[in-house]
Amino acid sequence: MREFIGESLIDGVLTVTLQRADKKNAITQSMYSALAAATERARLDDAVRVVLFRGEGDSFSAGNDIADFIAIGQSGGGQVTDAPVFRFLKGLADLDKPVVAAVRGRAVGIGLTLLLHCDLVVVAEDALLSAPFVNLALAPEAASSILLPMTMGHQRAFEIFALGEPIDGRTALAWGLANRAVPAGEVEGVAAELAAKLAARAPNSLKKTKRLMRDAEALWAHMQREGQAFGSQLSSPEAMEAFMAFSQKRAPDFSKIG
Ligand code: COA
Numbered sequence: 234m235r236e237f238i239g240e241s242l243i244d245g246v247l248t249v250t251l252q253r254a255d256k257k258n259a260i261t262q263s264m265y266s267a268l269a270a271a272t273e274r275a276r277l278d279d280a281v282r283v284v285l286f287r288g289e290g291d292s293f294s295a296g297n298d299i300a301d302f303i304a305i306g307q308s309g310g311g312q313v314t315d316a317p318v319f320r321f322l323k324g325l326a327d328l329d330k331p332v333v334a335a336v337r338g339r340a341v342g343i344g345l346t347l348l349l350h351c352d353l354v355v356v357a358e359d360a361l362l363s364a365p366f367v368n369l370a371l372a373p374e375a376a377s378s379i380l381l382p383m384t385m386g387h388q389r390a391f392e393i394f395a396l397g398e399p400i401d402g403r404t405a406l407a408w409g410l411a412n413r414a415v416p417a418g419e420v421e422g423v424a425a426e427l428a429a430k431l432a433a434r435a436p437n438s439l440k441k442t443k444r445l446m447r448d449a450e451a452l453w454a455h456m457q458r459e460g461q462a463f464g465s466q467l468s469s470p471e472a473m474e475a476f477m478a479f480s481q482k483r484a485p486d487f488s489k490i491g
Contacts, residue, residue, distance in 0.1 A: 238267035239289075240274075245282035245432035246425075247275050254290025257339055259298040265317035272324030282432040282439075284328070285424060286347065287335040293360070296342025302369070303476045306467045314460040318343070322375050325350040326452040329440045331431045335424035336360050336402070337417050345393075346375035348410060349384065352443065353431070355424040356402035357417035362410070365397030369479075370471035370487070372462035376455045384409045 239250035249271045251258035260268070275281045288294055297318070305316070325332075325347070334351040336344075340362040348354050348362075356362070364381070366373050373381070373394055381390035385408040393400065406414035415423050431439065466472050471490045478485035 236267060237261070237264050238271065240271055242278075242280060244429065245280065246285055246428045247271070247278075247281045247283070248285045248287065248428075251286075251288040251294050254288075254292075256298070257292040257295035257341075258288040258290065258344070259295040260318075260343060261298045261301055262317050264298075265321045269317055269320035269324050272321060272328055275330060276324070276328050281330065282436055283330060283428045284332045285335065285428045286332065286351065287421065287424065288337070288344075290338075292338035292344075293334075293336040293340040294342075294344030294347075295339055296344050299369075299476055299479050302371075302467065302472070303480070306469075306472055306476065309468050314457050314464075318374075319456070319460060322456050323453055326376070326449045326456065329444050329449075330436070331439055331443065333424050333428045333431065335420050336362070336411075337420050339363075339399075341365065343375060345410075346373070346377040346381075349375065349377055349380040353424075353427050354405075354411040355413045355415065355420050355427065356405050356411040357420050358402045358414045359417060360402040360405070360414075361399035362402070362405050363397055363399035364393050367395045368397035368485075369475045370469060370485075371466045371475075372459060374456070374459050374463055376452045376459065378459055379455055380452075 237253040239252050241248050253259060275284045332351045333353045334348055336354065336356040337360055340360060342364060345362045345364045364377065381393065389408055402414040405411040413423055471487055474487065475485045
């Protein structure tokens with residue numbers, strides 16, 4: 234058990250729980266460090282057959298903690314690929330065991346882009362998924378700028394990035410982002426059932442199948458390219474305006490940005 238991240242290993246399923254419900258499971262730097270460690274453990278520990286991501290409370294995750302964005306932005310942004318979030322993203326790219334997600338309520342930013350690295354995604358029909366990177370004057374991360382259009386086509390992915398409006402769970406299913414959309418009360422059960430099925434499958438066959446289906450090195454290379462764009466935006470005046478607007482619970486004003 235690490236700060237705001239719960240871990241339990243039962244019958245081969247490593248359940249990793251975001252436990253910051255009062256902040257809609259927004260993810261801080263220390264939570265990313267714990268997530269990176271959990272992902273690394275999942276890869277190395279033979280007792281782990283499957284990883285299951287879930288969130289406590291009414292939301293999967295509200296994405297990166299905005300106070301952390303402000304702190305990093307004010308310190309100049311810099312080489313973000315050294316940050317804990319990138320250790321987590323590298324861990325996800327390298328993970329060759331199956332990953333399942335149980336998504337209820339909000340899945341924002343990395344709460345959505347994380348799903349692109351999951352193999353089976355169960356969403357609530359009324360879940361709301363969004364990637365408002367442009368609303369925050371940032372850039373896509375987690376290789377989502379290639380994985381999202383690959384999943385649903387350029388126009389749908391562009392709309393999700395550029396307009397930042399949420400899609401519901403039924404739409405996520407129709408657009409290929411989820412395997413199942415079920416009533417919210419059934420999400421955890423269906424995800425646990427799928428994880429248990431995977432945990433009983435031949436582990437090396439599953440690993441080889443997953444490795445053949447995705448190019449971990451190419452994903453990591455793309456994450457690093459995105460990191461350059463993300464890092465330079467993070468300390469930009471337009472991003473500062475967006476973060477301050479969120480903190481002050483007002484709409485951002487980009488009219489004076491050159
Ligand atoms: N970072 C830091 N705190 C966050 C957060 C985030 N990403 N998302 C939510 N919170 C906090 C809120 O500030 C609020 O804190 P408070 O109770 O101290 O005021 C608490 O979590 C509850 O959020 P609230 O906005 O009141 O809930 P809501 O149900 O009205 O809206 C969201 C939920 C997720 C739609 C909304 O909180 C939101 O848009 N969050 C920002 C999402 C985002 O842009 N993430 C970054 C993506 S890259």
